[in-house]
Amino acid sequence: EIVMTQSPATLSVSPGERATLSCRASQSVGSKLAWYQQKPGQAPRLLFFAASTRAADIPGRFSGGGSGTEFTLIISSLQSEDFAVYYCQQYNGWPRTFGQGTKVEI
Amino acid sequence: EVQLVESGGGLVQPGGSLRLSCVVSGFTFSSFSMNWVRQAPGRGPEWVSFISASSSIIYYADSVKGRFTISRDNAKNSLYLQMNSLRDDDTAVYYCARPGSVYDAFDIWGQGTMVTVSS
Numbered sequence: 001e002i003v004m005t006q007s008p009a010t011l012s013v014s015p016g017e018r019a020t021l022s023c024r025a026s027q028s029v030g031s032k033l034a035w036y037q038q039k040p041g042q043a044p045r046l047l048f049f050a051a052s053t054r055a056a057d058i059p060g061r062f063s064g065g066g067s068g069t070e071f072t073l074i075i076s077s078l079q080s081e082d083f084a085v086y087y088c089q090q091y092n093g094w095p096r097t098f099g100q101g102t103k104v105e106i
Numbered sequence: 107e108v109q110l111v112e113s114g115g116g117l118v119q120p121g122g123s124l125r126l127s128c129v130v131s132g133f134t135f136s137s138f139s140m141n142w143v144r145q146a147p148g149r150g151p152e153w154v155s156f157i158s159a160s161s162s163i164i165y166y167a168d169s170v171k172g173r174f175t176i177s178r179d180n181a182k183n184s185l186y187l188q189m190n191s192l193r194d195d196d197t198a199v200y201y202c203a204r205p206g207s208v209y210d211a212f213d214i215w216g217q218g219t220m221v222t223v224s225s
Contacts, residue, residue, distance in 0.1 A: 032210070034211035034212070036151075036212075043201055043215035043216065043217060043218055044151060044201075044212070044215060045215075046211055046212060046213045048211075049206060049209045049211035049213070050209060050211075053209075055211075055213060056213075087150055087151060089151075089211070089212075091205075091209075091210040091211055094156070094165050095153055095165070095167050095168070096141075096153035096156075096210075097153065098150050098151045098152065098153070099150065100149075100150045101150045
């Protein structure tokens with residue numbers, strides 16, 4: 001099983017600041033990495049697939065990058081609606097596995 | 107509008123059974139594989155099971171293998187999860203999730219149905 005490790009667990013930032021979230025895979029997943037955003041009481045929402053391809057309707061202030069075992073999600077200027085929990089997930093192998101999440105809070 | 111609607115959750119005693127359903131609309135169900143993903147309270151999502159479009163390929167997480175059974179009825183646009191021998195640690199919100207047409211990330215999720223296993 002591929003273990004996904006996210007850091008930090010919690011990121012405290014102010015609106016307008018830049019946030020950098022990291023995700024590490026225990027073995028290479030190539031570029032088969034997705035990022036999700038989840039707000040309380042809602043299902044996860046796909047932000048990126050293929051590590052760096054934005055899903056539909058995702059604003060340009062979000063960017064994703066990396067390959068192999070190291071991945072990054074950057075939010076260039078945090079808006080109030082961006083405060084949420086973010087998960088990475090690999091889809092290179094079975095079982096599909098998620099990271100434990102990074103909570104972005106004020 | 108693409109939509110996935112789960113149902114069938116509830117409170118069940120340890121050792122009991124439940125059958126979850128997911129009815130889809132807005133896309134050609136028979137062309138897509140499907141998944142069940144669960145999320146325990148305060149935890150991250152956990153993938154549970156996969157079924158291919160024709161039902162010919164099925165995978166399970168080790169944590170549910172031998173206890174859960176995934177199935178689908180393409181004529182009814184429906185996905186199912188039969189859950190037997192339920193345990194306390196099966197308590198979670200259960201989501202059905204669809205991968206994209208050219209990638210396997212989950213681009214469409216239902217609203218989830220809560221399963222609580224408790225005596």
